[in-house]
Amino acid sequence: MATGRTHRPATRSRGIPEATVARLPLYLRALTALSERSVPTVSSEELAAAAGVNSAKLRKDFSYLGSYGTRGVGYDVEYLVYQISRELGLTQDWPIVMVGIGNLGAALANYGGFASRGFRVAALIDADPSMVGKPVAGIPVQYIDDLERIIEENGVSIGVIATPAGAAQQVCDRLVAAGVSSILNFAPTVLSVPDGVDVRKVDLSIELQILAFHEQRKAGEDGAVGEAGLPSAAAVRAAAPATAPAATAGRKGPDGDVPAVMPA
Amino acid sequence: MATGRTHRPATRSRGIPEATVARLPLYLRALTALSERSVPTVSSEELAAAAGVNSAKLRKDFSYLGSYGTRGVGYDVEYLVYQISRELGLTQDWPIVMVGIGNLGAALANYGGFASRGFRVAALIDADPSMVGKPVAGIPVQYIDDLERIIEENGVSIGVIATPAGAAQQVCDRLVAAGVSSILNFAPTVLSVPDGVDVRKVDLSIELQILAFHEQRKAGEDGAVGEAGLPSAAAVRAAAPATAPAATAGRKGPDGDVPAVMPA
DNA sequence: TCATCTTTGTGCACGCGTTCACAAAGACAT
């Protein structure tokens, strides 16, 4: 998960916990799939399994929205889809602008997940004049000088930043000044914004580093305690990652490098 | 933040809280920037500001790593960079494979954040035969039938999934069976994996939905209480978002369907 | 109508994470 809300210490909106809000889209996705298969109702147990969460947690989450279930039966799929969509604000149209149409930006623009569920790409913006006018995902790229006008004319309140790190804060400032109050940041930088503006960040590098931490730990602890499960194959390999010849090459790491294997 | 660790209920590794681990990459980035500017030391206050966190939290985070600071002075930048890198396992080489080289996958492969800090793209894999052999980011795409062999030969323990939702679980199963024990998932699906395997997910659609929720809330509450701050412009606009005409139309697509290649 | 069975909704307890506030530690000047 590339994640991380910034700012706004879980404002506990109108009683709905932040953690619950973060799971609603997950439930919605599972429910939509059921809806397409014309399944009329689901139990908390089934839906929880589909969403990958605990059933008690799911029931508690739904309890914040109201009592939409029927004891002995479960939840009405269609009704729940509607309620969650409404709660998330997906029953209305959300025009968004994306700034920075490089490799990542272009890929995101093409990504279907953006277009679905009420989100509409109102404009693609870049600072490279040679990009201007070129259509990406069917939408012509516009020049950054028009950013303020575009936001104003389209009533945009959500912006996506996919620029290089160096330009992110500057772009962010302009977006906020122009009226954007929610930002999804793909640039590897910490953005500082005034109160009232929400920033969520997606950082590939950070996600990988977190995985590496756990991977290293798995490699290190096994052998020590034996930690049930885990099909040795992976553990062994991770413990002695230099198995492959030329591949791993370097591995010069200073000193305190992984306790290398460590026989039981 | 596209986020969400799955599984593994915060195993509290060797005393380092999960929340702290998630922040270490942030500190590392800020420290690296300072290091490049040849700054010798930083106080917890300065570094916290750069990383966008509370200074007390930062000090407590570092306290889990040991006592690396000097009272009255601060932390030695170089030393801290090394310690955090080591703790995160970045002093060793981590070969990774990426499966699903569509729009998003290609963009990720080109993304510099992957190559840096010990991560090395060992292979790009796709199920579309017409993609095979074509170089992406300088690396020729390989066919998915060779997945197991590639993982074995390169000692890969971290995999990145950027396939369409429908293919994700299947790819995941193969990766895990081949020995991969950490997965970064960009497909909009819940992956189920055996114990011992870590999954982190990055879901653009979910992030946007969370932002929409807060945006809706901001628009709704103002007017009711007045809730200080917030430059009306955005609030007013969000309150009457249906400005655009047809737009929302279609609404058919199941869910986050990646346009990209790859049949099931 | 009544009994049984399924599934929700939630009270409660526990643990993690955050923040405050301060004592201890060391640098630095005199």
Add this chain to the structure above:
DNA sequence: ATGTCTTTGTGAACGCGTGCACAAAGATGA
């Protein structure tokens, strides 16, 4: 040496999130 000043490291309190376990609600069948 000694005092002052800065900054760390952490004890303690608090709040959020999670999961258990169960009572209440309603469906279903006789």
